[in-house]
Amino acid sequence: MLKFKKYAAIDIGSNAVRLLVADIIEQENKPTIFRKTSLVRVPIRLGSDVFIDHTISESNKQRMVDTMLAFKLLMKSHKVQRYKACATSAMRESTNGIEVVKAVRQKSGITIDVIDGEVEAAIIAATDLKSYLIEEKTYLYVDVGGGSTEFSVIHGGTTVASKSFKIGTVRLLNDMVPNALWKELEIWIKTNTEEFDKVDLIGSGGNINKIFKLSGKKMGRPLTYFWLTSFYNDLQNYTYDERITELDLNQDRADVIIPATRIYLSSMKWSGAKDIYVPKIGLSDGIVKSMYFNTVSSQELD
Known part of the structure; x- marks a missing residue:
């Protein structure tokens, strides 16, 4: 019943x-x-x-x-x-x-x-995220928002470190993220991932969901650092209007998608991650x- x-x-x-x-x-x-x-x-x-x-x-x-x-x-x-x-x-x-x-x-x-x-990070942790994890692997979970981004290091299926940084897409569009904060994030990611041999990224948020859809990849397959770097470079060759008309992005997505991609790429670079998985889950x-x-x-x- x-x-x-x-x-x-x-x-x-x-x-x-x-x-x-x-x-x-x-x-x-x-x-x-x-x-x-x-x-x-x-x-x-x-x-x-x-x-x-x-x-x-x-x-x-x-x-x-x-x-x-x-x-x-x-x-x-x-x-x-x-x-x-x-x-x-x-x-x-x-x-x-x-x-x-x-x-x-x-x-x-x-x-x-x-x-x-x-609290936001704790609520996100209540999702089906664990069903996407392989217990032997280490992941850096990155949830990009407009005002902040939540980061969690997950090892053996358990969160071993997490922190929220005021680095978000809307703040970046308005040039409101100082270099010192980027440096703080870089140090945090490197410090909390350096002991692990291999780290994969898990991306969360509307922008990475849209990027994954544009990639044409099958669910469960990762985006590579090489592919995302190429996508990021291509994005910047389009005007705002072209991103709406040619990439089929909404008006409010066509601008924030660039800073969002920068956050994911920076996280991959500093953690040494070669792949980013996109399970399409969020707050x-x-x-x-x-x-x-x-x-x-x-x-x-x-």
Whole structure:
């Protein structure tokens, strides 16, 4: 006899806001199945406000309210039972983040939790990541966002080091990442990977998912450092408009994809990784799993 639940995760990032609706299918004496049924992405780009002016503009505040109202209706249409909304780098650094959270709650009924980098990394770790790992191998997990990037060194199936750095695609576009921070990241990666003979990268985030799709590779196959370097060089030969028309990128992806690729390539260079695997998992997947296993709080849909 199967039992069904329907949960939703809202990921409020520095570049975009996402709603993931998932079916949870419980089977007797078998592992629970988590199946994505809907994914909606709205490119509000809160980071463009916050990383420059330290505040969310009235325009984007209204867009947040409108988006959450739309997500509420979509969740009702899907008959979602429980949800969790998490806001990351941009919201936690804005001077009026609490004001925006209150406005969203008042006008849409959606409760937003503003989480720090460590909690974000812990939620991501709750995904199906382990099912992609070979226990004997060592991996550097890199989750690139608009405001920050989360790094974890995984050895023997266990996380041995992790850290969040304020190096993200939107910050890089606005030239807001000092050389000293890049150097700090380089030292951290080298220090935490140098004892291992071989390291593979695991890439997470919308940009690497799109890059993988453009590569035409089959799921489970890695992208090589050589291929990604060539792709990075080719990207820069296209104008912004050409990346939209010829590479079929969305407007809000066509600019951030270049700094995102730089972060992945730098991580591969400093860890000595020759391959990057792209399992297409992220914060939203982790939120759903964490809700199911009661490791985070969640809200019943009104």
